[in-house]
Amino acid sequence: MARKKNVSLKDIALKSGVSTALVSYVLNGKAQESRVGKETAARILQVAEELNYQPNLIAKSLRSGKSFTIGLVIADIANPFFANIARIVDDVARKYNYTIIIGSCDENAEKSANVLRVMINRKVDGFIIVSSEGSEEQLRYLQQQHIPFVLLDRHFPQLKTDYVVTDNHRAAYDAGIHLVAGGYRKIGMMAYDTTLFHMQERIKGYQDALHDSGIVLQEGWLRKINQFNVSEEINAALEEMLRADDPIDAMIFSTNDLAVNSIKYLNRLGLKIPQVFAAVSFGQAEWFDLYQCPISYVKQSVDLLATKAVEILIKNLDRTDDNRVEQVRINATLVTRASSRPKADVL
Amino acid sequence: MARKKNVSLKDIALKSGVSTALVSYVLNGKAQESRVGKETAARILQVAEELNYQPNLIAKSLRSGKSFTIGLVIADIANPFFANIARIVDDVARKYNYTIIIGSCDENAEKSANVLRVMINRKVDGFIIVSSEGSEEQLRYLQQQHIPFVLLDRHFPQLKTDYVVTDNHRAAYDAGIHLVAGGYRKIGMMAYDTTLFHMQERIKGYQDALHDSGIVLQEGWLRKINQFNVSEEINAALEEMLRADDPIDAMIFSTNDLAVNSIKYLNRLGLKIPQVFAAVSFGQAEWFDLYQCPISYVKQSVDLLATKAVEILIKNLDRTDDNRVEQVRINATLVTRASSRPKADVL
DNA sequence: TACAATTGCTTAATCGATTAATTGATGTAA
């Protein structure tokens, strides 16, 4: 495509009859401190304008060792939750003159390693990472290489890193207590079968809510679903749960996706929420409003999460001390709707 | 954060007692053709391994004039349709060793100009663009600069560019005919008020379907909604349409978002689809399945759209002739569900 | 008058990788 040769400092220098050094000074606003003559400066600016000079950021980066680029490593950009995060991260970063490079990695540690490597080689200044299971090693590597990063939404308690996460324990706990307060006593939870800490926290919050309410968690109430085989495993789990001698009367879905798939299954059976059981889900979704019964949910502040993460990262990029970490835990809000209305009110 | 100095070719050269040239040859697999001694080559490889050498892609780019980077300019990454596109584009590009830089620009030509500028300065090799209204000028600029790009999902018929789009006219036409076949005669359409060609095509397809069916489009059937004020304008439009003397009995929603907002409004009034009117929507969404009545929709092949776009772009990057353009129009599939079942079957 | 300070600009090294041109050593044929 024979891209036209771009205008460089040299071209400006040539045309204005000065050295590239002067041009560089002037275009970077260092005319004063570098003692460039006023007329010369004006001439250079004019020529730059005429030639429509655009700086080559690649060259700038090579020279300065700074790329003004942030790597955003994310489980799956097609997931609306992450897409929203990406959007905010992009917005905020742009405000600080940073560009985002995205890498989607399917909840897969191997892919994430790959993505990281490429981004490191591209000399991103730092990372914002929504970690996949089993990626601790990679994070340790980053630390060892002194490459700054901030974990978003998920973190590893055994690693001393910056992070910005939702207080998942509390969110799940609140959801549990809310259901108990509504008169429900047989409360199930649908979770992913993963060691990721945020999921553990949700489970623990649920367990603690039951425990603190004097309810003994029965076998079969807590279901762990393999996230790469959601649909089938959900169907099986629900079938079992509904067929039990003493079936549950409420359910906490620890993710959006689990709720969607469950409701699809219930629909097929002609079962309705909250008649079959009350429900609270994590995450937000358009359809929470459109389903025959509005779904109660734990609302995470995506805006705050993403904004904080970028800000912490960018602050770190300008710092030189490795030893302080910033760990932010953001409260979620429980939005209660008809799907978890008091048991007594359900026909 | 005192990032540890990275290992460069020079370091390897020093440690293996050769020049950087040799190291470069060997690490790029040009040992043979550049007649590097076998033992020397082996030694270099080993040292590179030992030092965990990672190439500096910035330096490579500067030297080669090629960044292996693609700019993806998109209206709004938080929109699931675009998020899905982003995901596929990212996937496919990675296969070809390209990295994606994303820029979300809120359907705003000014923002998109900005995003483009930054990406050009970062020396992306080419663009994949989901254009915003009023961005023709920018595209002309790209052409003039001989920067390759492929338009995705939306194109400008007056510009001779590569593009990959859905056959929107046909899709809307099919939707219209489908409704007519179901016995509907008073068919409305909800569209965005924009000059963007894909929207014009959807409107035209709808109009042609009515015309070819011998139906005269009545005033008030076609509603154009300002996309920056969707919720309010939809409510007003629907109110009018429902209050009409002879209200519509079917509706084509030309985007997902228009359908969502309309259904929210109908819900509030306690009105149901297809009882109040039958419906077909463009786009896909999880909630189409979860709504009390599964929604018929025009299914675009996001996979194909995105994959084709990347492939065309990458092919162009290796070519030098400006004059051939590749214009791909992909057929959508009409997925018919209960929301548009024959009028006679609706209770 | 002599030296210092200031002004306005240039030179050249640098970031890391690539690659055409060149060198020097060894081997081979006339």
Added chain:
DNA sequence: TTACATCAATTAATCGATTAAGCAATTGTA
């Protein structure tokens, strides 16, 4: 012995921008 391949490596320019150091010419000061 001379001429010429062949092999294995090095040198140095280059991509575009930045910046410390240096050089003249002019102005200021004692």
